[in-house]
Amino acid sequence: MTSKIQALDNKHHIHPFSDSKELHEINPREITHAEGVYIYDDKGNKLLDAMAGLWCVNIGYGRQELVDVATKQMSALPYYNLFFKTTHAPAAKLAAKIASLAPSHMNKVFFTGSGSEANDTVFRMVRRYWDLKDKPTKKQFISRENAYHGSTVVGASLGGMGYMHEQGDLPIAGISHVEQPYFFKDGGDLTQEAFGIKAAQSLEAKILELGEDNVAAFIAEPFQGAGGVIIPPTSYWPEIKRILAKYDILLVVDEVISGFGRTGEWFASQYYDLEPDLMPIAKGLSSGYLPIGGVIVGDKVAETLIDKGGDFNHGFTYSGHPVAAAVALKNIELLESEGIVERVKNETAPYLQKRWKELAAHPIVGETRGLGMVAGLELVRDKDTHERIAPNSKAGGICRDFSMANGLIMRPCGDTMIISPPLVITKAEVDELMEKALKALDETAKHYNLM
Numbered sequence: 001m002t003s004k005i006q007a008l009d010n011k012h013h014i015h016p017f018s019d020s021k022e023l024h025e026i027n028p029r030e031i032t033h034a035e036g037v038y039i040y041d042d043k044g045n046k047l048l049d050a051m052a053g054l055w056c057v058n059i060g061y062g063r064q065e066l067v068d069v070a071t072k073q074m075s076a077l078p079y080y081n082l083f084f085k086t087t088h089a090p091a092a093k094l095a096a097k098i099a100s101l102a103p104s105h106m107n108k109v110f111f112t113g114s115g116s117e118a119n120d121t122v123f124r125m126v127r128r129y130w131d132l133k134d135k136p137t138k139k140q141f142i143s144r145e146n147a148y149h150g151s152t153v154v155g156a157s158l159g160g161m162g163y164m165h166e167q168g169d170l171p172i173a174g175i176s177h178v179e180q181p182y183f184f185k186d187g188g189d190l191t192q193e194a195f196g197i198k199a200a201q202s203l204e205a206k207i208l209e210l211g212e213d214n215v216a217a218f219i220a221e222p223f224q225g226a227g228g229v230i231i232p233p234t235s236y237w238p239e240i241k242r243i244l245a246k247y248d249i250l251l252v253v254d255e256v257i258s259g260f261g262r263t264g265e266w267f268a269s270q271y272y273d274l275e276p277d278l279m280p281i282a283k284g285l286s287s288g289y290l291p292i293g294g295v296i297v298g299d300k301v302a303e304t305l306i307d308k309g310g311d312f313n314h315g316f317t318y319s320g321h322p323v324a325a326a327v328a329l330k331n332i333e334l335l336e337s338e339g340i341v342e343r344v345k346n347e348t349a350p351y352l353q354k355r356w357k358e359l360a361a362h363p364i365v366g367e368t369r370g371l372g373m374v375a376g377l378e379l380v381r382d383k384d385t386h387e388r389i390a391p392n393s394k395a396g397g398i399c400r401d402f403s404m405a406n407g408l409i410m411r412p413c414g415d416t417m418i419i420s421p422p423l424v425i426t427k428a429e430v431d432e433l434m435e436k437a438l439k440a441l442d443e444t445a446k447h448y449n450l451m
Contacts (some may be wrong), residue, residue: 003042003183005030016151029404037422037429039409048408050419050433055225055257056288060424066289066327066334077222082111082320090415091320098285098296101266101332103275108302111320112293113255114151115171122252122278123154124314126217128302129250132308138216141209142206144180146150148218148226149280152385158219159225170232176210178202180224181232184367184378187238196233204243212247213365217277219252223267226257228416229367229376237272250277250301256293260284260333261423263372267350271372284423287331292324335423344423345431349373351427355434356419362438364445366394373425376418381450388415389448402443408436 006027014020015028030042031051037060039049051289059066063089073090080088095109110125112118123141130138141158143149149158156164157171160180165171179186179202185194207215218240221275224230253276258268262284265271269279280303282293297305305312318324335341347374356375364381379395381387396412403410403417410417421433445451 004028005042012198016265028234036060036062037425044154047404047407047408047409048421048429048436050421050437051375051409051411052093052420052422053288055262055420056283056286057230058260058262058423059285059287060332060422063287063289063331063334066287066330070290070323070327070328079324079407081317083315088320088322090322090325090329094320094325094332097329097332098281098294102279102296103267105300106279106296106298108297108299109326110283110295110297110410111119112295113291113316113321114150114293115280116152116155116291116293118155118256118280118282118295119149119254119314120152120312122217122219122280123158123297125278125297125301125305125312126252128248128312129304130216132304135213137214139174140210140215142203142210142215142218143174143175143177144220144224145177146180146182146227146230147177147219147221147224147254149221149397150256169411171379175406176206178206179237180229180230182224182230183233184369191393193235196235197239199232200236200239200243203240204247205318207243207247207249212249215247215249217243217250217252218368219254221254221256222258222263222272223374225373225374225418225420225443226413227375228413229371229418229420231371237274241274252276252278252280255279255296256282257374257420260287262343262374262420264341264349266341285331286324288329289331290321290324290327291318292321292328337426344373346426347422348427348430352421352425352430355430358434359441362441364372364395364441364443364448364450373423374418374420376413376416379415379444380418381448389444389450395444395448398447399440399444402447403436403440406436406439406443408433408438409439410440 010024032042033040040210098109099107099279124417143158145160147160149155153324160177179199181199183195202243259281263271279300286292353370359365366378367378381389393414396415400412
């Protein structure tokens with residue numbers, strides 16, 4: 001039965017990343033409220049949200065402290081912009097707090113409304129930097145195949161997802177893509193270490209092809225999120241760092257998904273010992289309670305922009321929105337005061353990864369992998385050949401539907417199933433997640449007569 005809300009939605013709403021015609025036929029699920037790691041729909045169904053919304057609800061749902069600080073800030077200053085030689089306390093305090101948590105060479109923050117806007121900002125900022133360094137030919141960006149950096153024109157172009165590029169004549173000029181460190185798919189007979197170096201060296205080959213004097217930056221996620229929780233081999237990032245240093249190219253580490261505790265460190269750049277020049281952030285910054293993003297800027301870039309740059313002609317109406325900034329600041333304070341990031345590192349993430357590995361024994365699982373509070377698994381028909389279960393990566397959608405019916409939100413990326421639960425998930429809730437994930441795998445296998 002179609003509810004009033006579903007009817008209104010079908011009549012007037014165009015959904016992101018959705019087939020609207022198909023959605024009208026099945027009706028969207030109406031989510032009514034949420035608490036902790038659970039969301040609830042209008043039928044009374046309770047679902048464990050193992051995706052933390054869209055990788056963002058790090059602190060969990062229903063935190064009254066964030067509601068209270070938003071109410072207080074709305075009463076004092078609901079909005080003002082940062083364009084005309086003004087500031088306000090929430091933006092200034094939040095910038096200082098972020099700088100205190102970031103790698104020590106990163107002390108400035110530019111605020112945006114989202115991760116996509118953050119990556120648009122990176123594009124403008126990097127090109128401006130090289131202009132100011134009297135190297136105006138350094139305009140080319142190199143990214144990775146199957147990367148995700150947002151869905152604006154620049155963000156989708158920086159990303160390496162073909163199905164996005166097919167719509168809108170993307171990528172735009174000045175952006176190239178190199179091999180992703182996806183060992184399960186592309187490793188072949190190589191060891192993980194050898195493959196990691198091979199994948200990294202595709203960057204050097206592209207630099208030489210384009211000409212080092214033309215390449216401005218390499219942008220990459222520490223691990224690829226929407227691409228399927230692709231964890232690079234341990235040899236990958238050291239080789240990337242060597243190559244970038246050799247050719248004087250900026251490193252942009254996209255921490256939109258990985259930032260604010262998801263790896264058990266405040267930023268995955270700290271986990272991997274990276275030294276980024278710029279770090280786009282969003283999602284966990286406010287735990288999704290209000291839209292806010294930004295770019296953490298390394299001192300080398302910031303000093304050039306400030307000392308030589310004059311006006312930086314870029315910004316957004318809602319850059320550093322006072323209510324969003326106040327909520328983000330409180331969110332970070334709660335993550336700190338409750339020791340949530342430390343608990344992820346020392347307790348819940350190791351437990352989640354231990355339990356997740358158990359799924360590797362399932363007859364249709366070709367690989368499990370994960371890091372901190374993210375994990376993925378590969379659905380296969382044959383564990384040895386990695387043959388997929390069905391054409392066109394349809395098994396992932398089938399598994400997702402079984403998972404939802406069992407009260408668990410897992411996300412398919414093709415035939416890779418991924419999770420990224422709230423950081424506040426308990427060990428008991430991890431056990432529940434595992435029980436429901438296993439049931440979804442069993443039902444998927446039975447659907448395809450593989451069990």
